[in-house]
Amino acid sequence: MTRAGFIALIGEPNAGKSTLLNRMVGAKVSIVTHKVQTTRARIRGVAIEGEAQLVFVDTPGLFKPRRRLDRAMVAAAWGGASDADVVVLLVEANRGITEGVENILEGLGDVTRGRTVALAINKIDRVKSEALLGLAKDLNEKFEFAETFMISAEKGHGVDAMRQWLAGQLPEGPWLYPEDQIADLPMRMIAAEITREKLTLRLHQELPYQLTVETEQWEERKDGSARIDQIIYVMRDGHKGIVLGNKGETIKAVSKAAREELEEFLGRRIHLFLQVKVRPNWLEESERYSEMGLDFKDGNT
Numbered sequence: 670m671t672r673a674g675f676i677a678l679i680g681e682p683n684a685g686k687s688t689l690l691n692r693m694v695g696a697k698v699s700i701v702t703h704k705v706q707t708t709r710a711r712i713r714g715v716a717i718e719g720e721a722q723l724v725f726v727d728t729p730g731l732f733k734p735r736r737r738l739d740r741a742m743v744a745a746a747w748g749g750a751s752d753a754d755v756v757v758l759l760v761e762a763n764r765g766i767t768e769g770v771e772n773i774l775e776g777l778g779d780v781t782r783g784r785t786v787a788l789a790i791n792k793i794d795r796v797k798s799e800a801l802l803g804l805a806k807d808l809n810e811k812f813e814f815a816e817t818f819m820i821s822a823e824k825g826h827g828v829d830a831m832r833q834w835l836a837g838q839l840p841e842g843p844w845l846y847p848e849d850q851i852a853d854l855p856m857r858m859i860a861a862e863i864t865r866e867k868l869t870l871r872l873h874q875e876l877p878y879q880l881t882v883e884t885e886q887w888e889e890r891k892d893g894s895a896r897i898d899q900i901i902y903v904m905r906d907g908h909k910g911i912v913l914g915n916k917g918e919t920i921k922a923v924s925k926a927a928r929e930e931l932e933e934f935l936g937r938r939i940h941l942f943l944q945v946k947v948r949p950n951w952l953e954e955s956e957r958y959s960e961m962g963l964d965f966k967d968g969n970t
């Protein structure tokens with residue numbers, strides 16, 4: 670029986686989320702650059718464990734928001750946590766229960782209601798084992814974690830056991846990604862995210878709520894350039910007009926801006942082709958996946 674689901678890694682900045690993710694996922698899908706990982710892509714990687722597919726979603730660092738942008742980032746982080754099937758809170762062994770950790774623990778129950786939440790005490794290579802037990806006890810008194818792991822993401826201690834446990838927590842069901850798509854997933858996803866970002870910048874409030882961008886095709890060309898075909902899916906005919914703009918000027922501007930950024934990011938020439946399509950009959954599931962930046966292809970388009 671296959672299993673698949675989303676796992677959110679949360680924790681204070683510097684807790685070791687990226688390091689753990691790279692350990693969990695391995696080399697196969699960790700080609701996404703750090704910049705993009707932390708600012709854009711919400712899906713950080715896909716790991717396979719036995720018959721389970723683990724999709725890791727990213728959340729920006731959780732901290733006390735001061736500026737408006739910070740608040741938006743924190744809201745996004747909590748959004749990711751509440752969408753996930755399993756949430757893993759990373760706490761630094763050497764720092765213990767900081768004010769930031771307290772803040773996270775306070776909000777944790779509200780956003781993860783009904784979801785499995787595990788605790789991972791990271792950087793255990795930096796402290797003595799006696800201290801660890803005390804910390805684990807204190808944290809478990811503050812929140813009811815389904816499981817507690819003591820790990821060193823950097824050295825790899827405890828990571829395999831944690832991945833196995835996570836796999837067992839995911840719902841039974843088909844994999845979210847076909848195996849052959851996993852390898853180039855990050856690039857396709859980043860490309861889609863870039864276009865989506867340009868649409869957001871251009872349309873502001875006009876941006877249709879339900880809008881997804883999917884990279885349909887990625888063709889490497891002999892001259893070193895690449896052709897990328899993307900489809901912008903909207904829910905209604907009216908939305909299509911908004912995205913196209915008067916005489917197609919919106920889509921043209923978006924396409925130009927996205928292409929330029931892609932060229933800069935990939936360091937080569939890109940031919941970007943955008944198409945707008947109406948896809949009214951989404952399954953509820955597909956909405957969930959597309960919110961998380963996942964392509965959803967099941968023939969229901």
Ligand SMILES: Nc1nc2c(ncn2[C@@H]2O[C@H](COP(=O)(O)OP(=O)(O)OP(=O)(O)O)[C@@H](O)[C@H]2O)c(=O)[nH]1
Nearest residue numbers: 682683684685686687688730791792821822823824
């Ligand atoms: N000693 C030790 N250092 C670790 C361990 N895991 C991560 N680190 C270090 O901690 C620092 C932060 O790790 P990251 O993985 O970048 O942390 P992050 O949570 O992704 O940070 P943000 O992107 O700021 O949210 C890096 O210098 C890592 O090398 C560990 O198990 N032991």
